[in-house]
Amino acid sequence: MAETPRSGIAQNLERIGRACVDLLEEFGYYFALILESLFWLALGRSRRQPVRLSAAAQQMVEVGIDGLPIVFILSFAIGVMLAIQGIHTLKQFGAETQVVLGIALSVTREFGPLITGILVAGRSGSALAARIGTMNVNQEIDALRVMGINPVRYLVSPVMVAMVVMLPLVTLFSDLAALLGGAVFCNLELGLSYAAYWDQSTSFITTDDILQGLSKSVVFGVIIALVGVTNGFMVSGGAEGVGKSTTRAVVLAISYIVLADMAFTYFLNK
Amino acid sequence: MNAAAAIEVEGLVTHYGSRLILDGVDFRVAQGEIMVIMGGSGSGKSTLLRHLLGLHAPTSGSIRLLGKDITRASADEMHELRTNMGVSFQGGALLSSMTVAENVMLPLREHTRLDEQTMNIVARMKLEVVNLGGFGDLRPSQLSGGMIKRAALARAIVMDPKLLFFDEPSAGLDPVVAAELDELIIKLRDSMQMTIVVVTHELDSAFKIADRITVLDRGRILLSGTVDEVRRSTNERVQDLLNRRPREEEIDADEYLRRLTGG
Amino acid sequence: MAYEVMNQNGYDVVLLTDDVDLSCSPEARKAILACLERGRDTLVDLTAVTYIDSSGVASLVEGFQTAKKKNLKFGLVGVSEAAMSVLELARLDKVFPIHASVAARVEADG
Numbered sequence: 001m002a003e004t005p006r007s008g009i010a011q012n013l014e015r016i017g018r019a020c021v022d023l024l025e026e027f028g029y030y031f032a033l034i035l036e037s038l039f040w041l042a043l044g045r046s047r048r049q050p051v052r053l054s055a056a057a058q059q060m061v062e063v064g065i066d067g068l069p070i071v072f073i074l075s076f077a078i079g080v081m082l083a084i085q086g087i088h089t090l091k092q093f094g095a096e097t098q099v100v101l102g103i104a105l106s107v108t109r110e111f112g113p114l115i116t117g118i119l120v121a122g123r124s125g126s127a128l129a130a131r132i133g134t135m136n137v138n139q140e141i142d143a144l145r146v147m148g149i150n151p152v153r154y155l156v157s158p159v160m161v162a163m164v165v166m167l168p169l170v171t172l173f174s175d176l177a178a179l180l181g182g183a184v185f186c187n188l189e190l191g192l193s194y195a196a197y198w199d200q201s202t203s204f205i206t207t208d209d210i211l212q213g214l215s216k217s218v219v220f221g222v223i224i225a226l227v228g229v230t231n232g233f234m235v236s237g238g239a240e241g242v243g244k245s246t247t248r249a250v251v252l253a254i255s256y257i258v259l260a261d262m263a264f265t266y267f268l269n270k
Numbered sequence: 271m272n273a274a275a276a277i278e279v280e281g282l283v284t285h286y287g288s289r290l291i292l293d294g295v296d297f298r299v300a301q302g303e304i305m306v307i308m309g310g311s312g313s314g315k316s317t318l319l320r321h322l323l324g325l326h327a328p329t330s331g332s333i334r335l336l337g338k339d340i341t342r343a344s345a346d347e348m349h350e351l352r353t354n355m356g357v358s359f360q361g362g363a364l365l366s367s368m369t370v371a372e373n374v375m376l377p378l379r380e381h382t383r384l385d386e387q388t389m390n391i392v393a394r395m396k397l398e399v400v401n402l403g404g405f406g407d408l409r410p411s412q413l414s415g416g417m418i419k420r421a422a423l424a425r426a427i428v429m430d431p432k433l434l435f436f437d438e439p440s441a442g443l444d445p446v447v448a449a450e451l452d453e454l455i456i457k458l459r460d461s462m463q464m465t466i467v468v469v470t471h472e473l474d475s476a477f478k479i480a481d482r483i484t485v486l487d488r489g490r491i492l493l494s495g496t497v498d499e500v501r502r503s504t505n506e507r508v509q510d511l512l513n514r515r516p517r518e519e520e521i522d523a524d525e526y527l528r529r530l531t532g533g
Numbered sequence: 534m535a536y537e538v539m540n541q542n543g544y545d546v547v548l549l550t551d552d553v554d555l556s557c558s559p560e561a562r563k564a565i566l567a568c569l570e571r572g573r574d575t576l577v578d579l580t581a582v583t584y585i586d587s588s589g590v591a592s593l594v595e596g597f598q599t600a601k602k603k604n605l606k607f608g609l610v611g612v613s614e615a616a617m618s619v620l621e622l623a624r625l626d627k628v629f630p631i632h633a634s635v636a637a638r639v640e641a642d643g
Contacts (some may be wrong), residue, residue, distance in 0.1 A: 049349075049380070135365070143363035146323050147377050147425075148352030382555050384588055388562060391591035395623045428556075430586045461618035 008204050030226045033152065034262030037160045040153035049150065051157040059162030063124045064170050071119055075174040078105065078111050079181020087189055096190055103182035104201040108209045112175040114261055116167060117220035121253040125228040129161060129249035132232025134240040141233070156229050171217040175210070216264050227253040275334070276301045276433060276465035282331035284317060291317045293489040295331070299482075301432075304423060304466045306457055306476040310511065316324045317468045318486065320438055323357060323413035324348060353381050355433040356426030360441060362418035364410040364425070371397065371406030374425045381429065396424040400454060416447035423451075427458065434458065436468045442533065448472070452479050473512065477501075485511065536564050542639045544606070545573040550560045550581040553589035562592035569607075576635060580611030585619055597629060606642070610634050 044050045086099035132155060135141050144151050179201055186192040233247035235241045284292040292314045299305040309315040320326050321333060324340045324412040333340050338351055364373045375393040377385060384392070397403055400420040410418060419439060426434060436455065440448035452475050459466050470476055476483055477497050484494040487507050493500060500508065509515075537548045545568040549561055568575040568619035577593060579585065593609065600607035608630035612620070620626045632638040 131367075138366070139359045139361055140362040140365055141367075142320075142323075142325055143357070143359055144354065145325060146352060146357040147380070148349050149380050151377070322546055378588075382588070383559070384555070384591075385559060388558070388588055388591045391594050392587045395587060395591060395594070395625075398623050428587070457622065480608065508643045 026230065029230055030084045033156060033226055033230065034160075034222070036152045040150065040157045041161070044153055044157070049152055049153055051161070055154070055158035056165075059158050060166050061119060062127070063162050064166035067119060067123050067170065068173060070123075071116060071170055071174050072177045074119065075112065075115055075177035076181035076184075078115055079107065079178035079183075081181075082106060082111070083182040083185035085187070087186075090143045094158055097192070098214040099186060099190075100182070100192070100197055100200040101204050103186075104179065104204045105209060107178040107182070108175050108205055108213045110213070110261075110265070111178060113163040113167075113171045113217040113220060114257070115178075115215045116171045116174045116217060117224070117257040118254055119259075120163075120167060120170065120221070121224045121250075121257060122250055124163075125224045126151070126246045126250045126251040128225070128228030129231040129235075130242055132229055133235035133245045135240060136233060136235045137238055151233075156225070159225045159229060160222070164227045167217040167221035167224075168214040171213055172210075175213065212268055216261060219260055219264065223256045223260060224253050227256060274301050275299065276303070276336060277305075277467065278332075278334040279318075279322070280332050280334075282318070282321065282333065283329045284321060284326065285329050291489055292328075295482050295486075295489075295491055296428050297491060297494055299465055299467060300462050301465050302459065303481045304455065304468065304479050306480035306483045307467065307469045307486060308471060308473075308476055308511065310471065312488070313486040314489045315469050315471075315486045316437070319435060319467075322437060322467065323355075324352075349527070353377075353429055354431050355435065356429065356431035357435045358419065358422040358426040358437065359437070362410065362422040364418060364421055365525070366410050368409075369406060369420050370402070370410060370413065372406050373410065373421065374406070374428050377425065377429050386529055392428060393424075396428050397421070399427070399458075400424045401450070416451075419443065419451060420454075423454065427462075427464075430462065432465060434464045434466045436466065438470055438472075439468060440470065440472045448475060449478075455479050473514075487511075497523040534561065536561060538564060538568060541576075541635050543574065544576045544635065544638075545571070546578050546610075547578045548578040548581065549585075549589075551583055553582055553585040555586060555588050558586070558588040558592050558633055561589060562595065565592060565596040566599060568594060569603060569605055572603065572605065574605065574606035575600060576608050576610050576638060578610050578635070579613060579616050580634075582613060585616045587619070590619060590623070593629070594625070597610055606637055608632060610638055 040049070040051050082103045083099060086102045087096050088099055090102075132141070135155075141151050144154055183192075183194055183197040186197055187194060228249045231245040231252070235245045237244075249256050276299050277297075279295055279297050282292050282295040283290070295314075295318060297305075307315050307318060312519055317326075321328055322335070324333075328341060331341070335351055336354060338347060340351065364370070365376070368376070370392075371393050373467060374396055375389050378392060379391045382389070394403070394406060400419050400423050402417060402424060405417065405421075406411070410421070413421060423436070426436075439451045439455065443451070452483075455466060455468065456479055458464055468476075468479065472488065480497055482496055483492065483500045485492040485500065485508055492505055493503055493508055502514070503509065535550050539546045539548065547561070547564050547568060553561055565575060565577060575596065577596065597607045610632050610633060612631050616643050617626060622627070630638070632641060
């Protein structure tokens with residue numbers, strides 16, 4: 001095919017245009033995937049093709065339970081760091097004891113859901129992309145389709161349920177772990193008793209703060225599921241392709257989570 | 271042949287991106303027939319199979335399976351049809367997260383309301399049919415290549431389908447195991463009256479099992495006929511394929527030069 | 534599919550008819566197991582069966598196994614050619630006691 005040579009600007013413009021189209025296409029795909037997995041959740045049973053609860057439960061264990069130790073360690077560390085930084089900053093105003101307020105609010109509204117989202121994206125988002133990508137490369141997805149088993153119903157809907165259920169629960173766990181981290185440091189540094197720390201924290205934190213964190217985590221869960229699954233389905237080029245898609249899934253999921261978090265925080269605090 | 275057609279393909283044209291893959295393919299498989307689709311790599315035979323399985327939508331043309339045009343079928347009709355067809359993929363495509371027996375049982379579990387015990391017995395029966403009795407509790411990763419193909423076949427026939435598709439049954443297998451699979455294909459047709467489509471590039475296997483052979487070359491059908499007709503064919507490309515001669519294409523000097531220089 | 538259970542020569546005879554496929558094999562299974570549950574020697578008559586699929590054959594297998602556990606007699610009679618080839622595929626023709634008719638079975642019992 002004869003191609004006319006183009007100027008550098010035209011080429012760059014074309015590249016940008018194509019990237020935009022690709023991005024738009026990917027978001028369209030995400031949207032369609034949400035609709036289709038909701039469709040199977042709602043109507044699968046009446047069409048005799050139900051979404052299996054056992055598959056969802058298995059995913060919940062993988063997404064939630066198996067990740068608890070690492071969530072605990074990192075959240076605890078975040079709590080300690082917030083306490084260190086808070087005390088350091090507030091010391092300049094002689095207001096160290098106000099640190100509890102800072103920890104309580106930033107953990108429940110921000111760090112709990114964010115840490116959980118990033119960790120689950122790293123653990124389960126990559127596992128998801130790798131699992132579905134490998135199935136794709138091995139023609140297992142084709143096999144499901146020709147057996148009359150819709151891959152979205154069979155593979156995606158259970159993941160979606162697991163993420164939406166587990167992310168808020170893990171986030172709550174992360175909140176508690178981070179608060180504990182803060183409590184331990186405040187106890188050592190300021191001599192603040194655990195009971196006093198707990199009393200102060202609970203009096204500062206409102207239901208709204210917690211709900212804000214939890215609703216974020218639900219969105220993060222959907223993002224992780226969508227990005228992981230989509231990158232798995234889009235794998236081409238054998239084992240190497242699976243590796244690339246897995247990396248891409250993690251990077252994209254974490255990026256989308258941080259961006260969504262920013263947008264969320266902005267609109268919720270306007 | 272007057273028997274009712276199980277598969278009828280008319281004017282099938284398909285593209286991959288902008289590249290033409292299949293160019294006006296017509297063919298027909300009678301009920302209870304074993305049809306072998308042959309062709310070298312790049313002939314479009316894998317693409318044809320994927321279209322027969324309803325995995326891709328063609329550019330134009332119709333594909334009728336058991337009387338139903340799958341290019342126009344609704345999701346429900348397609349679902350119904352899929353419970354009547356079995357597919358054994360080249361690499362087996364067994365779900366690696368399940369045991370062999372669970373794999374074989376999967377279509378029953380998803381499509382029927384049979385008693386658990388009945389499903390177990392059916393799955394074990396199918397494993398016996400393919401000589402894998404007692405291997406049900408293994409994982410696919412613990413099986414050899416030949417065993418994987420046989421397990422995939424067991425899964426493909428677990429619903430007693432009317433149509434069976436088999437992609438490269440003997441590729442990568444030692445001759446004895448390949449011959450066993452050929453026997454099995456013939457036995458399945460004879461005892462269950464299945465219509466079977468086999469895609470292969472193995473000549474020996476094709477001549478042994480086929481009622482009729484369709485030879486595909488560069489997206490077109492060269493020949494569709496009985497084993498004898500194919501053997502006697504005077505078509506040069508068919509003979510090249512039969513005698514495993516490398517293909518000789520006449521060279522368009524200008525075009526070739528342009529390809530090399532990219533100009 | 535329709536079925537009928539008769540009492541003949543000391544056997545409960547389950548007479549299956551037409552197509553025994555996925556949609557009705559659970560019914561056939563229940564009928565066969567019910568006879569065995571009552572402690573009856575049981576024969577399954579396939580003379581009038583036009584087609585039997587794997588789930589139907591699986592029900593026969595389960596019946597035979599149940600009969601063995603309960604020390605009851607079990608067998609198939611009037612197996613058509615089509616049904617026979619399905620049994621042969623899984624080498625079950627060598628497993629089931631198969632006779633041409635109930636009378637032939639009774640004679641074979643001695």
